[in-house]
Amino acid sequence: MNFSTITATIQLCTPLHIGAGKSVDETSDELLLRNARGEIVIPGTSLAGSLRAVATRLAPHLDDYRLCLAIDPNQQRDPNRACNCLTCLLFGTLNPQEDPKNGGHAARLRIYDAKLSSNYNLQIRDGVGIDRASGAAARAERLKYDVEIVAAGAEFQLRMELDRRLRGNAREQQALQLLAATLAEWKAGRGFIGGRSRRGLGAIQLVDVRFAQSDFANKQVLFDFLRNGQDWTAKAGDNKWLEDTVSAARQQIQEQASQRSEQANTAQTTPVVAMARTWAKLDFTLAIDGPFLTNDLVHATLSGFDHAPVLAQYGRVSAQGALGVLPGSSLRGVLRSQAERIARTIATQRAWGDEQAMNPNAPNIFSKTCPACS
Incomplete structure (x- = not known):
């Protein structure tokens, strides 16, 4: 056997x-x-x-x-x-x-x-x-x-x-x-x-x-x-x-x-x-214009600060310092929120019809009535 x-x-x-x-x-x-x-x-x-x-x-x-x-x-x-x-x-x-x-x-x-x-x-x-x-x-x-x-x-x-x-x-x-x-x-x-x-x-x-x-x-x-x-x-x-x-x-x-x-x-x-036919993978660099805050309660308690950033591992550091992490849940939430705003804007614009779209004040009216812009 x-x-x-x-x-x-x-x-x-x-x-x-x-x-x-x-x-x-x-x-x-x-x-x-x-x-x-x-x-x-x-x-x-x-x-x-x-x-x-x-x-x-x-x-x-x-x-x-x-x-x-x-x-x-x-x-x-x-x-x-x-x-x-x-x-x-x-x-x-x-x-x-x-x-x-x-x-x-x-x-x-x-x-x-x-x-x-x-x-x-x-x-x-x-x-x-x-x-x-x-x-x-x-x-x-x-x-x-x-x-x-x-x-x-x-x-x-x-x-x-x-x-x-x-x-x-x-x-x-x-x-x-x-x-x-x-x-x-x-x-x-x-x-x-x-x-x-x-x-x-x-x-x-x-x-x-x-x-x-x-x-x-x-x-x-x-x-x-x-x-x-x-x-x-x-x-x-x-x-x-x-x-x-x-x-x-x-x-x-x-x-x-x-x-x-x-x-x-x-x-x-x-x-x-x-069927599984192809795979797509997107790699990009996210540039931050200003400071941002992520909070890890355990890390904050260990470090003595009120707020401390999320780290890849507690105590793990590189030559440049601690390895910070921007959680995928945060990125996913921001991307999903923006995608929903875009989708609602397009849906609202299509629901207007040609007559409303030709109105000279259409941009101002649209910005006040669009559910994604308000």
């Missing part, structure tokens, strides 16, 4: 928050999730969910444009029908059925909780609810809140085990290629885990991906495993498995694309929205 495992290190590019629900502790409104030993972990369910979301978008490229029932707009969700796409082959069938005739099976991939390494820095990040209409602080319970986060730079140890049947026929080999392509997205820095990912938290990158396999039919191999336990994966493993498998998947996709181009009239079309 073959035993296969994939190990890697998850590096936090931005702070991470995976909440344990509303807290009754006075330390923070939302504490980080911890296991029974008090260790901070990323639960396997969160890892599997994030991986599955990426795999669902990538799978049609490897599966002749076949979509998972979860995102196929042309298929009605039948509770009695099991989905057997490549993604479901890896992560478990959508709508599993008790009747074997209807198909379906459990996940062929087992994902363990990722434990936090010894070197890490915890922070309490404050937030203020903003009323979108007035732009002022929201009232009642949303006026002020704080969350516990793991600072950027921390590392978690990822471990996955493959079902021995996953390395069998050609279709299961495709599922393995899909897993490699999904992990490659994380390795390229296009992975997000946890809460508030749209506010700058949870960006990750995968490093040191290793694939290890052992044949337990060999007595000596089995004895070594029983003697050393899971430590054998740290000393073994193919660190080129990811690149080699992704390269094979890329070649297969190119061959399928060439065949479809020759049979363009009969090729199946798939909605672009259901």
